[in-house]
Amino acid sequence: MFRKIFLHALAASALAIAAALVYRRIYFFATEIDFSRVASFKNLFSFCLIFCMVAAGINYLCFKFLKNRAEIIYNLILSAVSFALVMLPISISLPLDIKSPELFPGLAVPIVFFPALSWYTLMPLFGGE
Amino acid sequence: MKKAIFPALAILLVMASSFVMFSQEWKVGDNYSIKFDGGDPSGTFSGLKASINFDPSDLGTSKFDATIDVATINTGNGMKNTHAKSEKWFDAAKYPTIQFTSSAISKTATGYEAKGTLTMHGVQKEIVIPFTFENNTFKGTFSVNRLDYNINKEEPNHGGSTFKVDIEVPVTK
Numbered sequence: 170m171f172r173k174i175f176l177h178a179l180a181a182s183a184l185a186i187a188a189a190l191v192y193r194r195i196y197f198f199a200t201e202i203d204f205s206r207v208a209s210f211k212n213l214f215s216f217c218l219i220f221c222m223v224a225a226g227i228n229y230l231c232f233k234f235l236k237n238r239a240e241i242i243y244n245l246i247l248s249a250v251s252f253a254l255v256m257l258p259i260s261i262s263l264p265l266d267i268k269s270p271e272l273f274p275g276l277a278v279p280i281v282f283f284p285a286l287s288w289y290t291l292m293p294l295f296g297g298e
Numbered sequence: 299m300k301k302a303i304f305p306a307l308a309i310l311l312v313m314a315s316s317f318v319m320f321s322q323e324w325k326v327g328d329n330y331s332i333k334f335d336g337g338d339p340s341g342t343f344s345g346l347k348a349s350i351n352f353d354p355s356d357l358g359t360s361k362f363d364a365t366i367d368v369a370t371i372n373t374g375n376g377m378k379n380t381h382a383k384s385e386k387w388f389d390a391a392k393y394p395t396i397q398f399t400s401s402a403i404s405k406t407a408t409g410y411e412a413k414g415t416l417t418m419h420g421v422q423k424e425i426v427i428p429f430t431f432e433n434n435t436f437k438g439t440f441s442v443n444r445l446d447y448n449i450n451k452e453e454p455n456h457g458g459s460t461f462k463v464d465i466e467v468p469v470t471k
Contacts, residue, residue, distance in 0.1 A: 260377070265342050270374055271376025
C-alpha cells in the first residue's frame with residue numbers, strides 16, 4: 170500500500186514543481202521582479218518534495234488507523250497545513266538587495282497550494298487513497 | 299564705463315570658474331548604503347539626496363545637508379515595509395523625509411564628527427555623527443532611539459527602540 174502512496178507523492182511533487190516553475194516564469198514576465206534567488210529551483214524542489222512525502226506519511230497513517238474516517242481527516246489535514254503555510258511567504262524577510270519584497274507573497278502564496286492541488290489532481294490515478 | 303564691462307565680466311567669470319574648480323562639493327555615488335539594525339526589524343533606506351560640501355583642510359566651511367525618502371524603506375518584508383510607512387510608525391504620508399543638516403564638522407582621533415540636527419517624524423534633535431572619509435567614501439555609524447522622535451511611543455518594546463545606523467556613501471566630484 171505504501172508503495173502506491175509513495176509513487177503518488179513522487180508524481181504529485183513532480184507536478185507541483187513543474188507548476189511552480191511555470192508560475193514563477195509567468196510572475197516574472199508580469200512583474201519584472203526576479204525572485205529566482207529566493208524561489209530557486211532547489212527551494213521549490215525541496216518544498217514540494219518534502220510536502221508531498223510528509224503528506225504521504227500522514228495519508229498512510231490515516232488509512233492505517235482511521236479506516237472509514239481516513240479520507241475526510243486526511244483531506245482536512247492537507248488543507249489546513251496548506252492554509253497555515255500561507256504565513257511562511259508573508260512573514261519571511263528577503264535579502265535586502267531584492268527589490269519590491271511586497272510582491273513576493275503574490276508569487277509564493279499560490280505555490281504553497283501547488284503540492285496539495287497536485288495530490289488531489291493525481292488522486293484518481295493512484296486509487297483514491 | 300562701457301569699456302569696463304567686458305574686463306569686469308572676464309574677472310567675474312574667472313572668479314566663478316575658480317570657485318567651481320576649488321569648491322569641495324561632492325556628488326553622491328550610486329552604490330551608497332544606509333542600513334539600520336534594530337534586530338528585528340533591520341533594513342535599508344535608498345532614497346538619499348545630499349548636498350555635501352566637505353574639505354578636510356577647511357572643516358569650517360564644510361557642511362552636510364542630507365535627506366532620505368522615508369518611502370524607500372526596505373526591511374526585506376513587504377508587510378513590514380507597509381507597517382513602517384504607516385501612521386503608527388514613520389507616518390510617511392505626513393513626514394515623507396528624514397533630514398540631517400550639519401552645523402559643525404570637526405576632526406577627531408579616529409576621523410571626523412558632524413554635529414547637526416536630525417529631523418525625523420517631525421521631531422528635531424541635535425546629534426553627533428562620527429565618520430571617516432577615505433578613498434572618496436564617507437563611512438559613519440551612530441545610534442538612534444525611535445522613542446526620542448515619538449515613533450510608536452505607545453509600544454516601546456515592539457521591534458526594539460534603539461537602532462544602529464550604518465552609512466556608507468561613495469562620492470564623486
